[in-house]
Amino acid sequence: MRIAIGVLIIALLALAGTGWYSHVLAGDLQSANQIIGTLSAGIESRDAAILHLQSESAEREKSELALRVSLGEAGTEARAREVKIQRLISENETLRTWVTTALPDVVVRLQERPAFASANDYLRWVSEGNKLLVPGQSAAK
Template sequence: MEVIVKSLISALFVGALGLVIYVQYNGLKEAQGRIKDAEQATRDRDGTIKTLKAAADRDKKATAKLQGERNSIAATLTERENLIDNLQHENATIRSWADAPLPDAIARLRERPAATGAAAYAERLPSGDALPAAGSSPQD
């Protein structure tokens, strides 16, 4: 009887050990799967970061280029304004032309505020018949 008990205990021990090994093996497989998923997520994140850095570099270069163009335009504008001022001071004909009042139609254009969007532009339009959409026939 003692042999049977020892055999049963040994069998239970081997079974429990097998169960522990099986659970550990499945846990290891799941952990390896999570590791692969995490590695893929890291690669995807690194790719996104690389793409965003490249886009930021392009934007920075474009901004620098636009700033250079803006500075060049500002310098040209200053030059031309100075030239116009000099011409007005030196030439009586240009000075009298510059001092003359603007025609009424042009003066009215200068009185209107700038349209800051489609809604502001639409508010200033007369409320008559709207133009037909392109390609549609006019309604009678």
């Protein structure tokens, strides 16, 4: 009988130990589930950010393609316009003479004026005697 009581006590102690160990494991499982939930939320947030960036990248690629097509069309139009101008110049003697004639001094001075950073710079330039000529006036100062 002593042996049976001893075996019963050992069985009860083993059962109590198993219950305690089960409780500890349940707490560990709950902590692991919380960590998994946090990590899953982080992964979902990262995935959403990646999708957003991929979408923006695709939109930029579409815009870039549209700009490249537009630039190509503009270049083609500019070349066609230049060819037309050259053809007209070579066909028309009056136009060819007009194109080769030197610009008037007033126009040349307009093209030669410096770039101005502000209105004060322009006023200073004009006050130094660099005024534009009135139509009909001579180019001499």
